[in-house]
Amino acid sequence: MVGMTYGSRPTIDDVARAAGVSRATASRVINDAPGASGVLRQRVRQAVADLGYRPNEIARALASGRQRAVDLIAVIDNPDLSLGAHPYYSRVLAGVMTALESINVQLRVQVAAEDDPVSAIDAIAGDLTVGAILANGSPELAARLHQRSHKVVSLVPTATSVPAVEADNIGGAYAAVQHLHSLGRRRIAAIHGPDRNTCAIARRIGYRRAISVFRLRDLNTAGDFTREGGHAAALRLIEAYPDIDGMFVACDLMAAGAIQAITVTGRRVPHDVSVVGFDDSVVSICTNPLLTSMRLPTEEMATAATRMLLTGTITPGHRQRFPVVLVERDSTSRRDR
Amino acid sequence: MVGMTYGSRPTIDDVARAAGVSRATASRVINDAPGASGVLRQRVRQAVADLGYRPNEIARALASGRQRAVDLIAVIDNPDLSLGAHPYYSRVLAGVMTALESINVQLRVQVAAEDDPVSAIDAIAGDLTVGAILANGSPELAARLHQRSHKVVSLVPTATSVPAVEADNIGGAYAAVQHLHSLGRRRIAAIHGPDRNTCAIARRIGYRRAISVFRLRDLNTAGDFTREGGHAAALRLIEAYPDIDGMFVACDLMAAGAIQAITVTGRRVPHDVSVVGFDDSVVSICTNPLLTSMRLPTEEMATAATRMLLTGTITPGHRQRFPVVLVERDSTSRRDR
DNA sequence: TTGAAAGCGCTAACAT
């Protein structure tokens, strides 16, 4: 520990001194950059190990002009669907961390609050380094962020200019209705998501397309992606169309509420009404009966988005699509019918 | 924009030049530090607004020696309970963000992977600035982190030296059993959590205390905090003790599985078997019937932990306790009995 | 291949 200030972390100068080389050489070795002989490389590596040296990322970032951080941005538009209330964010987090593990890039979480998301977005844009992953939010906000930084990938359908990793929401919704239809269901109602939510919009399109192809009646009502909303929506539907025999619900949380509501009216799931949710989140294995759901590969999508940022392989309008497949569980089981 | 390098962000020097003051004065005004006259303050503020100046946090951090970041650390000990599979982390995230909103402190998420959490923890410890929030993990790991940094708060029961924000897990478990007892239940079984999980240990103690006080039989089995584990555990219990009339389950996810399993055996919840979960997470409103659960104020705890770090009001061994209260729902309803 | 030296943008002593 000769020459090292006591108590504080060793700096690159301490390493250089211990190895008997210049700071520049130490830096080259530490960064695996060319321009250092094998002998000196050894000596520096030894010194690093001896001193327990770890580079100061802040100084590194300032000197090089680039920090290694990925920003995860969540826009809170609806207090009822804030971070804590929804398992979605856990999955996104997990996916991002998968891409980040062992590569020395940090994850920063940013929240753009509902009162002034625009200025929040502007502030975030200025600080982006590796780039940002947009977990939700309106196309307008996404476009603004993208305009300011370009290092952005959206996890939801968004403005055409913004690079995005997208799930096949339309195809998923179509497949859900198709599945209900294949089960012999002919009065298939839908509980849609919020009007302005891009995922919800896509799923609505898929439902419409399916009922048109299968020549079914369009029985639908709007929900808000909450359990309570799904519960209320299901009751509305049943009251309006008592002979419903299938339900396509635009998210698992609403589907959980719908199953509860259907049960309350004395109907059985899936015997009287088959239900298909959307997300394949933890919620789908907590309902009773277990919820058949369209699998949204959220973790994989978040991992892919993060990798795109890391490799810099994003161009305006870039799209990477993920399939949405049916995960069949008890809420559409044939056995019980 | 006179004197400002085109294309790059304005620096504090640009601001100083525009305002016709020294860099130091500009810094004082920007940081609301004393030592600047009203006139100059005005001029600097104007320049900041004109240029759209925003301080470079990296440079600020390097110069001042302190970065403003809170680290959230998740230890992944069980792949089945990784970030994505559990709504817990969403809630923690939400709680932390609540404390951080509008105060210009960043949240970094760190994951200590199962293969080598110790070295991961050591690496993290060296980079702490404001401090770290430990979302889970063993007391040993927590102690090690605390020893290296001291700026740590645990969200789970942990080593005595480590400051912690703790829920009254023991009292909560006791209250759960008490509630079942007050409903007339006398054969109250428990599905415990993993042996080494400190939360699970506390809840087990609460259960034991309650059955001892109420003079009940200790009917229990171990679970793993997963839905599948809860399902299997409930089946084991029912087979071993077919006359069970109450179940205390150490987490909501397992309780969801337990309700499903109980239903499968032809028993009704709550008519035949009343069930109480633990967490009051989103899972508790997705089960059917709705799950009575002990409310763990996770968001509030995370907020409190973050505030402790921000204010620096932590001392070794510090404890802040949160109550765990019963949230009664249908799985222990009296109506249905 | 190696080293010396100039910053990165800011804060904080220290002068004035």
Add this chain to the structure above:
DNA sequence: ATGTTAGCGCTTTCAA
């Protein structure tokens, strides 16, 4: 109250 200056720990020219 204001300005001057020396760093923070590192990367990265540039010269040798």
